[in-house]
Amino acid sequence: MRTITTGKTDSGRSAHSEAGLTLVEVIFALAILAFMVSINYKILIGVIESRQLIDDRREGMYIANSVLTRLSREIQLAVKKPMLPANGSAAAGSNVPNSTTGQPSLIGESGVGGTTLTFMAKDAGQHIPDGEPHVGLVQITYRVAEDPDQKGGKSSKLLLIRDEVANTKPLADAYKKALHFPITSNLKSLSFRFLDSTSNEWTDAWTAAQSPRLPTIIEFTVTLETPRGRTNTYTSAVHLGSAP
Numbered sequence: 001m002r003t004i005t006t007g008k009t010d011s012g013r014s015a016h017s018e019a020g021l022t023l024v025e026v027i028f029a030l031a032i033l034a035f036m037v038s039i040n041y042k043i044l045i046g047v048i049e050s051r052q053l054i055d056d057r058r059e060g061m062y063i064a065n066s067v068l069t070r071l072s073r074e075i076q077l078a079v080k081k082p083m084l085p086a087n088g089s090a091a092a093g094s095n096v097p098n099s100t101t102g103q104p105s106l107i108g109e110s111g112v113g114g115t116t117l118t119f120m121a122k123d124a125g126q127h128i129p130d131g132e133p134h135v136g137l138v139q140i141t142y143r144v145a146e147d148p149d150q151k152g153g154k155s156s157k158l159l160l161i162r163d164e165v166a167n168t169k170p171l172a173d174a175y176k177k178a179l180h181f182p183i184t185s186n187l188k189s190l191s192f193r194f195l196d197s198t199s200n201e202w203t204d205a206w207t208a209a210q211s212p213r214l215p216t217i218i219e220f221t222v223t224l225e226t227p228r229g230r231t232n233t234y235t236s237a238v239h240l241g242s243a244p
Helices: 010-075 171-176
Strands: 106-109 116-122 137-146 158-166 179-196 201-203 217-225 231-239
Touching: 010 116, 010 179, 010 217, 010 231, 106 179, 137 179, 158 171
Parallel strands: none
Antiparallel strands: 106 116, 116 137, 137 158, 158 179, 179 201, 179 217, 217 231
16 A cells, blocks of 8 residues: 655644744734834823923913912002093093093993003002103003904904003103003903992992092903913902002
8 A cells, every 4th residue: 555645744834833823923013012102102192282281271370370460469559549631642541531630540441352440559660671660659551452463363362451651740751651561462351340339339340430439349350361272261359448
């Protein structure tokens, strides 16, 4: 009887099998590596986004703290002194009557793009570039204006501008040296409310008819935008019941 052989040995089959298993292992290892790289990439992106969010929140809180602190500090310095006569060249005097008799101490109103607060303040002056400080009694105006660089944009922001005129004579020179500078360009909205002690009611405007009295409390609500476009709203109040 003849024996027919196929030419395949056990060792050949074993070598063939080992070669196949090695290829599967390599593919499996590459798949695990790709999975790990994908997971690590997602973790890295998450860490970066978290860091950016924390930085954005910190920057937003810094902006809010600066605005709220400044408003609170200077409003607290309001005094029952006659405001300066209006001057056509000064934005700060746009709401002030021309008559020097019966001058109001504080005028405020809230409205879209038209929010203003003008008042007399003691020891609230700023230093000007020539080194001469404005100290003593000054007239301060906080007003909202459109940012010309953002005008017409889908997410337009507003400017919170501070105007200051020193209570010095001659008045024409005081207006020429008036200070006008933005407090923040991240403003989305600003509104004021005033508590009238006479009626014990809140109002959105403090008019010349209510002056020279000062409101008992001034409440202000500010909405600010963070560098990454998130908006936060803050409300604070200043008590003026004992203002001189």
